[in-house]
Amino acid sequence: MNILKLEMLSKEAFAPFGEVIEIEGSDWHPINGGTTRRYHHLAPIDAGPEGGRPGISMARGQAFSYPVFVSMLERHPAGSQAWIPCTQTAFLVVVAPNGPDGRPDETGLRAFRASGSQGVNYRAGTWHHPLTTLDRQGDFIIVDRVDGAPNCDEADLRATYLIDGSLKGA
Template structure:
């Protein structure tokens, strides 16, 4: 890797901006929602396409992320070629989401950085490159829905050039 670092811009996480990478999981008016349980509960329905792959099964885990200090240098990304991976924050704290398109091996110029609110989750579509968990304001728990099954489901690469998030 060269010593060059590209400054990465942070943008707000929205359904529209994130659509090519997967789903934004949030209770918003844009989501299909309706009242259930005798009018006591609002159900925000079918928020993410969970893909365990043909030979996999969906599993639920909790990841506890340590906070990352800013500025943060992005030197690697990973992807899950056999299934999607969803992260739903449980601690209510904002976090960063770094992604690149699934199509090719990404370079730093392909990265996008989103600031997710503590009430927004993400579902990385199958094969989408992303950086591992980037908690910001302290130790943060995330409910994670992803794939278990046969076959390797995590590819990691080091970027030729690093990107820095200064925020």
């Protein structure tokens, strides 16, 4: 069995795959007469070069607990996809680079634990695991292309990977 060790999600570690959406460490400016801090443009929205339409949706993810098994990934070739927790729910972020054959490069597979105050924005074409909330059900805002054009590829992995919840380097 292949074991994937978790990394804590950080902007630097996730940069090859997209953006981490979080207030911590982000620039802000006051709005609404100084009563609100706006953390502006935390991630770009990519709806594709052919004029795709971005939209905002919501999802309710069921609770998972360790161990989690990863045997497939998906990607959205026509635009980015952001997942932003509304309920302070931690979730798994599993990603892989694109291989030379267009499939996920399993040698570069990485697993992150996102805190309930972090979201992610997967760049267009980034292979990632479907939403996997940890310990309890969670509600999420999704920002992605919603015009009905085909925008989801799935790939079964050549191996199954186990995430037991242990941190890399621990």
